[in-house]
Amino acid sequence: MAFTLTNEFKAKADKLRAGYPRPDAALIPLLQELQKDRGFMAEEAMDALAAYLGLPYARVKAVVTFYTMFNRAPVGKYHLQVCRNISCHMAGAPGLLARLREKLAIEEGETTKDGLFTLSSVECLGACGAAPVMQVNEDYFEKLDEKKLDDLLEDMRHGRLRGMAR
Numbered sequence: 001m002a003f004t005l006t007n008e009f010k011a012k013a014d015k016l017r018a019g020y021p022r023p024d025a026a027l028i029p030l031l032q033e034l035q036k037d038r039g040f041m042a043e044e045a046m047d048a049l050a051a052y053l054g055l056p057y058a059r060v061k062a063v064v065t066f067y068t069m070f071n072r073a074p075v076g077k078y079h080l081q082v083c084r085n086i087s088c089h090m091a092g093a094p095g096l097l098a099r100l101r102e103k104l105a106i107e108e109g110e111t112t113k114d115g116l117f118t119l120s121s122v123e124c125l126g127a128c129g130a131a132p133v134m135q136v137n138e139d140y141f142e143k144l145d146e147k148k149l150d151d152l153l154e155d156m157r158h159g160r161l162r163g164m165a166r
């Protein structure tokens with residue numbers, strides 16, 4: 001499917017690029033910006049960005065596949081990313097993941113039928129001191145326990161987390 005970068009995106013991209021010494025230095029913030037529009041990074045979007053920046057497609061794809069913050073497929077309205085690294089693991093992440101699997105009736109990598117939630121486990125989110133941590137879209141929720149997790153799910157189900165939903 002053809003993909004065209006919007007003029008609005010190009011204007012933002014040009015502004016961002018101006019702040020970096022080389023086009024590839026702006027790659028991560030540009031990919032984040034691009035992902036905001038559709039919630040995931042399609043092959044054709046990576047291709048269009050590579051062409052716009054004058055970079056090899058392989059360079060863009062390597063960045064997208066390296067970082068878990070880039071979604072390779074469409075995700076739900078709320079993308080729940082539970083950190084699975086050591087600090088979070090020790091602080092209870094496996095229990096949180098199990099609870100999410102049970103309450104949402106999905107496995108990691110899946111999206112609920114209503115399109116509301118996608119569940120993932122990810123590498124360190126860089127907030128180890130506040131383990132266990134879950135990222136929901138762009139926001140972090142720290143020092144989670146089962147009660148906080150349940151409350152958070154209810155808030156998302158009832159649209160009470162303003163500004164977070166895609």
Ligand code: FES
Nearest residue numbers: 083085088127128
């Ligand atoms: S180990 Fe979970 S945020 Fe670092």
